[in-house]
Amino acid sequence: MHLLVRETHTLDEEDRATDLGQTPADIVFLSFSDSDLGAAASAWQVMGDGRPSLRLANLSRLRHPMSVDVYLESVVSHASAVIVRLLGGVAYWRYGVEELHELCKRRGIALAVLQGDGRADPALDALCTVSEDFRGRLDAMLGQAGPENLRRALLLAASAGGLRPDAGEQAAEFPLCGVYDFGLAQSGPVAAIVFYRSTLLAGDTAPLKALAAALAERGLRARGIFVASLKEPQSAALVRKTLADWSPAVVLSVTAFSAIGADGSPLDAADAPVIQLVLSGSSHAAWQAASRGVSQADFAMQIVLPECDGRLPGPVISFKAADVEIPGLEFALPRHVPHPPGIAMAAGRAAGWARLAGTPRPDRRVLIVLSDYPGAPGQIGHAVGLDALASVDAILALLHAKGYRVGRISVAPSTMLCDNKDGGWRSTYPPYMLHSYRTLFATLPQSLQSKITAAWFFCFVDKMGHVNF
Numbered sequence: 001m002h003l004l005v006r007e008t009h010t011l012d013e014e015d016r017a018t019d020l021g022q023t024p025a026d027i028v029f030l031s032f033s034d035s036d037l038g039a040a041a042s043a044w045q046v047m048g049d050g051r052p053s054l055r056l057a058n059l060s061r062l063r064h065p066m067s068v069d070v071y072l073e074s075v076v077s078h079a080s081a082v083i084v085r086l087l088g089g090v091a092y093w094r095y096g097v098e099e100l101h102e103l104c105k106r107r108g109i110a111l112a113v114l115q116g117d118g119r120a121d122p123a124l125d126a127l128c129t130v131s132e133d134f135r136g137r138l139d140a141m142l143g144q145a146g147p148e149n150l151r152r153a154l155l156l157a158a159s160a161g162g163l164r165p166d167a168g169e170q171a172a173e174f175p176l177c178g179v180y181d182f183g184l185a186q187s188g189p190v191a192a193i194v195f196y197r198s199t200l201l202a203g204d205t206a207p208l209k210a211l212a213a214a215l216a217e218r219g220l221r222a223r224g225i226f227v228a229s230l231k232e233p234q235s236a237a238l239v240r241k242t243l244a245d246w247s248p249a250v251v252l253s254v255t256a257f258s259a260i261g262a263d264g265s266p267l268d269a270a271d272a273p274v275i276q277l278v279l280s281g282s283s284h285a286a287w288q289a290a291s292r293g294v295s296q297a298d299f300a301m302q303i304v305l306p307e308c309d310g311r312l313p314g315p316v317i318s319f320k321a322a323d324v325e326i327p328g329l330e331f332a333l334p335r336h337v338p339h340p341p342g343i344a345m346a347a348g349r350a351a352g353w354a355r356l357a358g359t360p361r362p363d364r365r366v367l368i369v370l371s372d373y374p375g376a377p378g379q380i381g382h383a384v385g386l387d388a389l390a391s392v393d394a395i396l397a398l399l400h401a402k403g404y405r406v407g408r409i410s411v412a413p414s415t416m417l418c419d420n421k422d423g424g425w426r427s428t429y430p431p432y433m434l435h436s437y438r439t440l441f442a443t444l445p446q447s448l449q450s451k452i453t454a455a456w457f458f459c460f461v462d463k464m465g466h467v468n469f
Contacts, residue, residue, distance in 0.1 A: 056331040
C-alpha cells in the first residue's frame, strides 16, 4: 500500500488517509498538544552527541485508521520506546492506541500511554508495557513540562527501551499554576485571561500577548493565570482564589474541555461572564477554504464542552503555522500565529461586558427574543418539550428580584402574548397592515431600503392585506 505525503491540510484532515513520510527512529513521541511536541523538539536539539533519534507527530494527523496503520508499520514497529500523551483519554484515539498497544506488546517495544491532565486513568495504565515506576516518572516529567523535563523524559524513554542505563532521572519542578504579568496597563476593570501552563513553557504566547494588548487599548487591565488543567486540584484552587480576589469584570478562557465538577467550575468564582476563545489547531488557509469555522476536534474541545460550564462562545484568536523543518527530526514545529480580526472581536466583546458590569442594573436593557412562525397558529416561542413562555415569566421574575427594571407586570407575559381560543395558542397582536408597513419602511435610510429590496424584492401580502415576513 502506498499513500502520498500531503503538504496541504484541511479542517477535515482526520477524514483522509495520510502518510507522514517519516523514517524510523529510536523513540517516538505522540501527542495532541503541539506544546508537548515543541518542548520535546527543543530538548532534543540541545542534547548533543549520543542522543537517541526521535520522531514526533501530532495525533490529529493520525485519526484515519489507514494513517495509523501506515505509521505503525513504517515508523513505530522499528522503535525501541514510544511515549503517547493522550489528552482526553482512550476515546479520543481509540483505534490508534489499541493497535499501538498490540504492536508494542508483540514486538517488545516499551510503551507509555499517559493521560496528560494530572488525573489517574486505569484504562490508559492497562495499555502500557513499561513498569509502574517508569510510567510514574515519565508522567511527572511531562506534567512538569518544559524543555529540561522533556530532555529527562527522552533519556528515561531511552532507558526503558534498553538504549542506555537508567540513571534514575526525576522530574524538575516548575509551578503547576500561577499568575502571569503581561506588563501592560495597571488600571481599569480587570480582564482575566486563563490559559495553559504548557503554552507558557513552550513560549507559544504570541496570541495571548496580542490579546492582552488589545484589551489594554480598550481600557481593560489584562491579568493572566496559567494552569496545568482546570481539573487539576492545585490549579483549580488557585483559579478560584485569584478570581475571587481580583473580581474581574470579564474572564477570557483559553483552556479546552469542560471544567465543571460537583462544586461547579473554578471559573465560576469570578461571578462574571466567561468568554471561551479558540486557538485553532488548523492553518488559516485551511480555515479560509473550509465551509465551516473550525475542525471537529476544535469544535468539540474548545466550543461544545466549555459550553457545558456556561462559557460564552468567542472567536478564533490564532491559527497554526509551521516553522522550517528541524534537521534530524523530520518535524516542523507549528506555532500559534495571532489572528488580528478575531483578537479585535474578542477584546471588543470583553470591553462590552465590562461596560455592562459597570452599568447599574435598573439601567441595563435586556432583550428577550422568542421564535415565531406566523404560517400556523401556536408557534410563538415554540420548543418541543419546553414551555418557553413560562420560562419568560420566570426570567422576568428573576430579573425583577435582582433589581432590573422590567416595568409593572399586571399579568404574566405568557398570558399577555397568547390566548387559548379555538384550541391553539395565538398572538394577541395583529400583523402589520400593508399601509402601516410601507409607512414604517419609508422611515428607514434609503441605503437600507435599497438593500432590503434587492435581497427580498417584495414582501408577501395575503388576501387580507397583511404583510408576512
